[in-house]
Amino acid sequence: MTANQHLENTTAQARPSSIIEPAYLDRGLDALVARLDQNRELTADAKRALRNAAGPVTVFDAGAEMSRQHSSPNHSLLVAAGTAARSNLVENGERQITAFHLVGDFVDLHAFHSDRLDHGVDALTRVTAIPFAHAVLGRLTREYPELIQLFWRSSILDAAIHRQWLVAMGRMTASRHMAHFFCEHYLRAKAVGLGDEFSFAFEITQAQLADALGLSTVHVNRVLQELRGLGLFEWGHGSVTILDWEALRDLGQFDETYLGAIGN
């Protein structure tokens, strides 16, 4: 991914259609609020103000760089559709994905509090996102303190997910780790209304999953075959179907407490 491709993707891909914009904006905001404002603390005023603070809907192609590691963005992006990933590059060219972002996730929100990004953000699928200028967010949080609570909660959830990844990476075998990951991703996807009862959209390559789990592509492939063989889930054509939730949960030693009460 070169600098030019980046520009191409972020600017040329913008779709200033006045018809689709409101729909995407609502989808993103609804998912955000549904996940993080379960106690209904947010006033209608605050929601309206947040909605008005939105910049123009932007579309990124799969593979596009949404923000660059070490850059200093003056806005944060709310995902309205698609899947994005935060990742860090290490010197030998390998990379580690530290988070996946789905609809309703405020990517880079922490950039509002620190001027240089410690990671990059890439679009794994085609991603539709809505920018919120930091200047506007600053004004908004002064006016509506309950919004800071919402944002704080978002960072808390981020950290909680990171911690579980640490546990899985540090003290689980590859199979358990992968099982844990699919449990988490299934619940997160379901919480924002992606997919139905036991299936969810998962348009990602094995190499990208490897970068998230801290494994090699080859090993991801083998572990995947093992879990498939155990009849835990199916994965194909960009969609995962959970076949044996109990067993998957068990293998991954998955305890959903840490997700809080996201979604339903």
Add this chain to the structure above:
Amino acid sequence: MTANQHLENTTAQARPSSIIEPAYLDRGLDALVARLDQNRELTADAKRALRNAAGPVTVFDAGAEMSRQHSSPNHSLLVAAGTAARSNLVENGERQITAFHLVGDFVDLHAFHSDRLDHGVDALTRVTAIPFAHAVLGRLTREYPELIQLFWRSSILDAAIHRQWLVAMGRMTASRHMAHFFCEHYLRAKAVGLGDEFSFAFEITQAQLADALGLSTVHVNRVLQELRGLGLFEWGHGSVTILDWEALRDLGQFDETYLGAIGN
């Protein structure tokens, strides 16, 4: 660690000395504010209110359980002295430490937003901590929105550190990972005034370090010898001395951006 030992440690160890309390409270709060309020947004009023919200100073022995995994504490603890660790147990009895907490760290602050803890907190050394009741914190944040900003920033920093650990665990060799860890811990310790120019207090066992790095005790020992052999640092009698910062930084591919501008 049994439930009884826990009670013993949390209650019997409390030292209600009216002489030492203010000193510890100030130490904890000063470190907290110094790390997270660099832009001096916090009003004197807010600081005073926070100070008044403090509960009685509590001392935990080394090894004591400060809060239990899956419990629902009604307060959060601010570390005023000593080192604590958040850790998760996995089924085979192993554990993964996900964070170390030094002076000025608000342990469990996120518990304010979710009722069950997804991890336990242990005192690694003798720890002096100050409890803040969630009820009081709730009132405080309504009255002083700038405090939420401070807490939010604290969660953001937590998450940033977690991410770097993920990168180190997932894509670095044990030696690099350990080098990275010592870089980070050195800067964090220095930021809150522990130790001098090139040394800092580090009263931890190799087994605990292993639990943090996701390695076996044996391997931690060997890697430690390797790094010592390279002349990167010394570690003994509860104190680490950095001998070759450049080389250590290099080996750990350490980029301190993610720590924000903590401390000085």
Add this chain to the structure above:
DNA sequence: CGCCACTTTGAAACAGTTCAACGTCAGTGG
């Protein structure tokens, strides 16, 4: 039809683990 990105397979190499033993040191009690 042929290309390209992605998935799958096999075999050899390796980083890190496990097990089991021994060394060291500070504290404790006789």
Add this chain to the structure above:
DNA sequence: CCACTGACGTTGAACTGTTTCAAAGTGGCG
């Protein structure tokens, strides 16, 4: 004051989960 204890650090050798390298298979798409 010395022997005993227990927690912690160190060592060696065998073992294993995962990586690496290299090649072949699959499938969607222009």
